[in-house]
Amino acid sequence: MTTDFAVHPHPAPLSDAEREQILADPGFGDHFTDHMVSIDWTRDADGAGGAGGSWHEARIEPFGPIQMSPAAAVLHYAQEIFEGLKAYRHEDGSVWTFRPQANAARLNQSARRLALPELPEEMFLESLRLLVSTDQAWVPSGDGQALYLRPFMYASESFLGVRPSRQVAYKVIASPAGNYFGGELKPVSIWVSRDYARAGHGGTGAAKCGGNYAASLAPQLQAAAHGCDQVLFLDPTRDNAVEELGGMNVFFVFRDGRIVTPALTGTILEGVTRRSVIRLAQDRGLDVQERTITLDEWREGVASGEITEVFACGTAAVITPIGRLFDGEDVIESAGGSDVTLDIRRELLELQTGRGEDRHGWLYRLA
Numbered sequence: 358m359t360t361d362f363a364v365h366p367h368p369a370p371l372s373d374a375e376r377e378q379i380l381a382d383p384g385f386g387d388h389f390t391d392h393m394v395s396i397d398w399t400r401d402a403d404g405a406g407g408a409g410g411s412w413h414e415a416r417i418e419p420f421g422p423i424q425m426s427p428a429a430a431v432l433h434y435a436q437e438i439f440e441g442l443k444a445y446r447h448e449d450g451s452v453w454t455f456r457p458q459a460n461a462a463r464l465n466q467s468a469r470r471l472a473l474p475e476l477p478e479e480m481f482l483e484s485l486r487l488l489v490s491t492d493q494a495w496v497p498s499g500d501g502q503a504l505y506l507r508p509f510m511y512a513s514e515s516f517l518g519v520r521p522s523r524q525v526a527y528k529v530i531a532s533p534a535g536n537y538f539g540g541e542l543k544p545v546s547i548w549v550s551r552d553y554a555r556a557g558h559g560g561t562g563a564a565k566c567g568g569n570y571a572a573s574l575a576p577q578l579q580a581a582a583h584g585c586d587q588v589l590f591l592d593p594t595r596d597n598a599v600e601e602l603g604g605m606n607v608f609f610v611f612r613d614g615r616i617v618t619p620a621l622t623g624t625i626l627e628g629v630t631r632r633s634v635i636r637l638a639q640d641r642g643l644d645v646q647e648r649t650i651t652l653d654e655w656r657e658g659v660a661s662g663e664i665t666e667v668f669a670c671g672t673a674a675v676i677t678p679i680g681r682l683f684d685g686e687d688v689i690e691s692a693g694g695s696d697v698t699l700d701i702r703r704e705l706l707e708l709q710t711g712r713g714e715d716r717h718g719w720l721y722r723l724a
């Protein structure tokens with residue numbers, strides 16, 4: 358199945374000189390390409406309670422403000438989900454992304470949780486190909502640079518009652534990105550949130566929805582007030598089991614070759630990077646365990662020297678070593694960024710940028 362996208366080119370795209378200036382130092386999430394993809398969904402007139410409906414008016418159009426009613430449901434009840442992927446320019450000039458089928462599947466998993474319509478995988482993939490081929494010139498080629506792709510879907514119906522929206526919009530925007538935490542790779546410091554949890558049992562923790570991020574901002578402010586870069590969320594109902602950071606999964610490297618990452622209990626977002634790291638670690642013969650790991654085990658493991666490295670991973674920052682952990686009283690100081698972390702990071706980046714062998718067929722050509 359292919360979708361017919363109407364093409365509405367930008368009447369006045371940025372000049373080459375202006376674009377090159379942005380690409381020289383793109384930062385993260387500050388600048389956007391000339392176009393965006395939009396597809397609308399409307400529920401069938403007779404779809405009383407179901408999700409029967411259709412996607413229509415697929416188009417590529419100038420990046421710009423969205424017209425919507427002040428009563429649009431998303432503004433009131435946060436019926437919104439999103440994805441995040443990166444497009445890398447390879448040495449021969451072609452542009453590739455990484456395991457987008459996994460993002461398509463996760464978008465639909467999030468959609469089911471938020472009572473939004475599913476988007477066929479092929480439409481998702483085509484929306485990425487179309488945007489990236491149209492705005493190809495925006496894909497940077499510098500070291501560590503990529504074009505960050507942000508597909509998202511939201512309730513656009515003008516209606517204040519509480520029920521799933523009968524009108525939904527799907528869009529993709531793109532933003533050139535440098536290194537997420539800027540400059541060199543230095544271990545991030547982590548604030549352990551005791552006042553707030555990221556997700557509750559039966560909640561939306563396994564869905565990639567904007568509401569989870571809204572809830573993470575107050576603890577993020579606490580982290581900053583304590584001089585920490587990121588927040589670690591625990592599950593206080595399970596002996597302070599480690600969950601994840603606000604937008605990254607965590608891994609523990611043990612001296613004896615074990616690698617532990619928290620199991621997916623429904624309150625953790627399953628990262629594509631997490632899944633890939635598990636595979637790459639297994640390929641190296643490491644014993645990867647998905648299980649509960651508590652804050653106490655972290656503290657004791659670091660103290661005894663059994664845990665040698667801790668790192669976080671996600672599309673935006675790839676793999677980032679975790680250095681200091683602070684919970685208001687205790688400090689746990691991990692080695693942060695030694696052999697295994699940096700090695701897996703290098704392998705993953707080489708793969709994504711086309712310098713490594715794609716033995717699992719994870720690369721997908723966009724342009």
Ligand SMILES: *Cc1c(COP(=O)(O)O)cnc(C)c1O
Nearest residue numbers: 604605606626628629630671672
């Ligand atoms: C997106 C996200 C991640 C990382 O997922 P990737 O697919 O690896 O980018 C981890 N945790 C949360 C809460 C996220 O939203």
